[in-house]
Amino acid sequence: MLPIDAAAHSSRWRRRHPVDKAVLGLGLTVLAVSLPPWPGAALVLLTALVVLLGPAGVPARRLWRAYRVPLGFCATGALTLLVQVGGPDGFVAPADGGAVRAGELLLRTSAASLGVLLFAFTTPMSDLLPRLVRAGVPAPVVDVALVTYRMSFLLLDSVRRIREAQAARLGHTSRAAEWRALAGLGATAFVRAFDRAARLQAGLAGRGYDGTLRVLVPEARVSVRFTAGSVALLAALTVLTLVLERPPT
């Protein structure tokens, strides 16, 4: 199981309905991209961090390991805003206000990423996917996504074991060997995926498979109190941003 999903399964908010967590987590993300970066995204970032490490109980180290991935892309992308191409100062020159724009972009992306991480760290995929049918996603697509999700872990496990076996047989000692090992890994993953699909099909056919995958979904009800509290928090952040952005005259 992948670290974020594993953390979601043991989260304090595991038993909460996904809608509760979507309103809060994805609401923070929407605020981060739609409010002015300063002070809006900064407030969202702070709030998301407090909720993640506080009430949601996400371990700081796990959060950092997941958070540094989007931060890498944001930093690389933001670097390009520091310079401008062409103009009176030469072919490449520092851009006027580039540092401010890069800082605002970093603020916005890091706040938005934390909002999604709040949702991801508290909502296992197995709770979310079956409920997408009620949200209007066609059932066959949800079924394919469910099989993809469950089979991904098996395949990732297979790939890890094959890599270990290849390493034990000195399969990564030279560049050529590494290429051969990688190609073998990709091809074996393909063959295993199809083999598992065929075996799963045979097993389900013996149990009267009619094209619909029925899975048990943990019982959960949307909490009006939690959702109302989340909406109030989002509204408070919006008002605070607007107040701080326009200093009193």
Add this chain to the structure above:
Amino acid sequence: MHIAEGFLPPAHAVAWGVASAPFVVHGVRSLTREVREHPESTLLLGASGAFTFVLSALKLPSVTGSCSHPTGTGLGAILFRPPIMAVLGTITLLFQALLLAHGGLTTLGANVFSMAIVGPWTGYAVYRLLRRFDVPLMVTVFCGAFAADLSTYCVTSVQLALAFPDPGSGFLGALGKFGSIFAVTQIPLAVSEGLLTVFVMRLLVQSSKGELTRLGVLVTGGRPQAGAGTGTEAVAR
């Protein structure tokens, strides 16, 4: 590499979502029709999605010495066709956003457009075009995978340049900046992905003719395919 969460302004995020929607809806209709006609396809398509997801988790040694991961769009488009790849790619991108913090939900539309639509369609178009001129299978596979990978990152550069035009030279200057980071540096990785895809396809032609025939990559009864092994009647479409 996908555009991270919150990187695009709201109007751009919505616009790319709207641009991707028709392709994804078309793919969903194809997939739904396929599953209704052949219920067992659910498992095969799920396995294909898992394969695409796992492929994107493999570390790819680059000729520059760095390391990246394959997009899998070229191989996916050749194996499963672009409309299906639009759906499988969307599912994969959603999983990457929520399980790996790679990409994002507000940028899902933009990432779907580059990686699940433009990449597969470009790779598949190159593959089919070269096949029409009787170019050997492995050369077409390399060119398809190379074109799919590179076009994905070129579109990503265009998306970023549109969102953040250069103060001095506008869109073109920004395209040069983002292109030099995300597209030019991707050329060696696109070569690497092309080579990897050829190696994978060679192994598949040797070991999984049945599956490739089922997917329509190989057809039976045609001319013998060079490099497809002896005693086979399978040829590449």
